[in-house]
Amino acid sequence: MTTRLCADAAEAVAGIQDGATVLVGGFGMAGMPVALIDALIRQGAEDLTIVSNNAGNGDTGLAALLAERRVRKVICSFPRQSDSYVFDALYRAGEIELEVVPQGTLAERMRAAGAGIGAFYCPTGVGTPLAEGKETRVIDGRAHVLEYPIRGDVALIGAHRADRMGNLVYRKTARNFGPVMATAATLVVAQVREVVEIGGIDPETVVTPGIYVDRVFVDQVLEDRVSQEARAC
Amino acid sequence: MAALVAADIPRGAFVNLGIGLPTLVADHLAADSGVVLHTENGMLNMGPAAHGEQIDPDLTNAGKVPVTELPGASYFHHADSFAMMRGGHLDICVLGGFQVSAAGDLANWHTGEPDAIPAVGGAMDLAIGARRVFVMMTLFTKTGEPKLVPRCTYPLTGLACVDRVYTDHAVFELGARGVVVRETFGMGVEELAERLEVPLSGFASAEPGRDEA
Numbered sequence: 001m002t003t004r005l006c007a008d009a010a011e012a013v014a015g016i017q018d019g020a021t022v023l024v025g026g027f028g029m030a031g032m033p034v035a036l037i038d039a040l041i042r043q044g045a046e047d048l049t050i051v052s053n054n055a056g057n058g059d060t061g062l063a064a065l066l067a068e069r070r071v072r073k074v075i076c077s078f079p080r081q082s083d084s085y086v087f088d089a090l091y092r093a094g095e096i097e098l099e100v101v102p103q104g105t106l107a108e109r110m111r112a113a114g115a116g117i118g119a120f121y122c123p124t125g126v127g128t129p130l131a132e133g134k135e136t137r138v139i140d141g142r143a144h145v146l147e148y149p150i151r152g153d154v155a156l157i158g159a160h161r162a163d164r165m166g167n168l169v170y171r172k173t174a175r176n177f178g179p180v181m182a183t184a185a186t187l188v189v190a191q192v193r194e195v196v197e198i199g200g201i202d203p204e205t206v207v208t209p210g211i212y213v214d215r216v217f218v219d220q221v222l223e224d225r226v227s228q229e230a231r232a233c
Numbered sequence: 234m235a236a237l238v239a240a241d242i243p244r245g246a247f248v249n250l251g252i253g254l255p256t257l258v259a260d261h262l263a264a265d266s267g268v269v270l271h272t273e274n275g276m277l278n279m280g281p282a283a284h285g286e287q288i289d290p291d292l293t294n295a296g297k298v299p300v301t302e303l304p305g306a307s308y309f310h311h312a313d314s315f316a317m318m319r320g321g322h323l324d325i326c327v328l329g330g331f332q333v334s335a336a337g338d339l340a341n342w343h344t345g346e347p348d349a350i351p352a353v354g355g356a357m358d359l360a361i362g363a364r365r366v367f368v369m370m371t372l373f374t375k376t377g378e379p380k381l382v383p384r385c386t387y388p389l390t391g392l393a394c395v396d397r398v399y400t401d402h403a404v405f406e407l408g409a410r411g412v413v414v415r416e417t418f419g420m421g422v423e424e425l426a427e428r429l430e431v432p433l434s435g436f437a438s439a440e441p442g443r444d445e446a
Contacts, residue, residue: 027274028297080352104315104358111312127392174291179310
């Protein structure tokens, strides 16, 4: 379906249901779709499963969503950080579920979902607590663990620029999980700094083709934060 | 320790430096070493830490510290970044460690304490993915317990994945010949053998910087 350019963040997150699995892009703050997460907090969906690299920092973004008790489970690689106190308190109180996944396996499980792969054997984690209870198989003399795809109902990602077809380009290491998550969810929403006309992005440089992207929202606040130099890239 | 590791990285190698002690290795790499640093959040040819006006929120390392890019840098998404590791394209990764076993098992992500919040990040992928894994750690805990052990008691990060251990007292090579002492600093091999519960086989003279790529 054609990508829709949303007038505001509320429109961008409209329709997210209670109990949804939401893939959230970003690595630390780089690529984090903060405006979309804030809009999801206002939107009200609860009992969510959040799939992201981290489990929130400080009091904003994912941490604010967690603090509102809207998240049932977090699937991530690295929940514990110096300022992940919101998650830490919920976890220690037994009020949130946690599934820790090695970072590369997290990315690959979403890639598999987006690529229509039923499951895959992966050497990461063999012999560790994270492989307990999982099927293993020796392939070419090396042990592998069977890993299943992670599919989202929704993906909220941050990108640098979109065109009106929904084609996306990212900037530097803010790319991180965005391109993979964009393939792995039923509804994909991208927060970008600017939208250009069709033809405004060189097709050779498109990272996420518009076929994956359902909604685009331009975050003015984020735009203001970007330096002049950044805009020139 | 960091200088020793840096001296043992072959020219032109593709290297990932883990968070913590390994980060220090970058400061000891010669400007003309041609070593290309990989950061698992999606970049090759990462430059030094960014300061002042260089700081760009879109450009960080795996520790979320602002960094710079060197000419010839490239960016890629997470699935590609970890495919690079698992696919055997990364020559070396340098990781921190809680414990390393004589067989090369690594424990570096979880203390196993009941109230500890488990967080693995990219450690397991790096441990089994890079072609060679170097570990940097102190040889003893603050209470004097050896960290090079017959069997790890902490939860494992990877099985039989460590090739070499750099410590404050000695460098050890792990492999088919068991644990080989490569060089020592202050502490003799006899004393090491006495304080460690792992059998030490032989003494290999170190030739820093002469590793094969």
